[in-house]
Amino acid sequence: MKSWILYKDSAAALKPEAYEVKRLIETGEKRGHEIEVFKPEQFELLVTAATERSLMVDSAVVDLPDVLLPRMGAGTTYFALSVIRQFERLRVPTFNTSLSIETVRDKLFTHQLLGRAKLPIPKTMLAKFPIDVGLVERKLGFPVVVKTLSGSQGSGVFLCEGRQNFEDLMELIRATQSNANLIFQEFIADSRGRDIRIFVIGGRVVAAMERRSVNDNFKANFSLGGEVVPFKPDRNAEWLALESARLLGLDIAGIDLLFDGDGYKICEANSSPGFEGIESCCDVDIAAEILDFISFRL
Structure with missing residues (x-):
């Protein structure tokens, strides 16, 4: 199987913080799964009634991959979305889809959809x-x-x-x-300096962690130096994560929950969730879980 990752940097320019992309490449290599990384700016789009030669890489027509994995998250630009849509037009499966990425990139629209479904939100x-x-x-x-x-x-x-x-x-x-x-x-005062990240792949919870601030910061993100510990979600937390991912159309999702009394409120949804923190504290191989899911769906 051949997969392309859409990322802000090309494979040759991957920085040390590109943990997730490197893990996907390493895991793919072990499985004979060919993975390449491209920047959106490497693509040229030609929109016509025909589909042949309508997408080029570095100005050259190439064979398309079996699947596209966008890893741009909230940094997805209009140009990147257009590239993803062109892959979809060419019937290349994308995980996640352009529609779901565009939806969760807008935090207000995300909450409008979750609120309409009567899910607990701030x-x-x-x-x-x-x-x-x-x-x-x-x-x-x-x-x-x-x-x-x-x-x-x-x-x-x-x-x-x-x-x-x-x-x-x-x-x-x-x-x-x-x-x-x-x-x-x-x-939400009960969640000051702590929250929950639940990782959802293909409609199931594969791992969860609690993130805790270490410097009196109200934000608990691992990327900001927060501590992470395994978290066993109860049925309510699991349902909120799965229902959020379903409503937002996310096959791969990081759903963030806030502690609120005896329950939770949904803080955010991520279409390109990092997994360095969750792999460091949980006995789970997220990269393998993602590739297994893609293989199953194809």
Whole structure:
């Protein structure tokens, strides 16, 4: 089987932090599974009524792979989405699909879909400048979480402990980037400095971990230095993760849950979840699980 990975760097330029891509390549080699890595910018698209020669790599027509694995996540650009859609038009299976990637790249739209399905989520508001601080305080209270509409690994997420802190941040954003797309979310105090990542592949939970902040940071991401420990999800946590992945159309997903009393709230969904942290603390080979799932689906 021949697979292509769509990533921000080419195979020759992979950086040390590209753990997941390297693991997929290494695991594929052990199984006789040919895997190549390409940047979106290496592709040329020609859209016509015909499909032949409509996709080129470095300006050359090449044989298409059996499957495409996009690993761009929240950093998926319009150009990258167009490349993925072209593969889909050429009937190359993609995991995940362009539609699901585009959906979860938008955090507000993700919550709109989950909220419509009556799943537990933090109360969320779309920012509109000038900000009505009183409305935010009445509807969400303080502390309040401020997020960019896209972002991963804890980037673009801020906690405003009080009204003055929030007003100062909004004034800075208004002065420097008044067209910024932001959302505000209620702060779930029970989950301060900790959360749960559940890894879903092909409609089943394959691993879960609890992430814990080590420096009083309210964010617990492994990529930010947080500690990780194995987590055994109860039936409620498992169902929330599986239902979220199903509703969002994700075959491969990292679903993040917040602790909330005796239950949970869904924080985010990731279409290209990292798995260095979960492999470091759980007895699981995520790369093998992904390749096994793809082989089964093909």
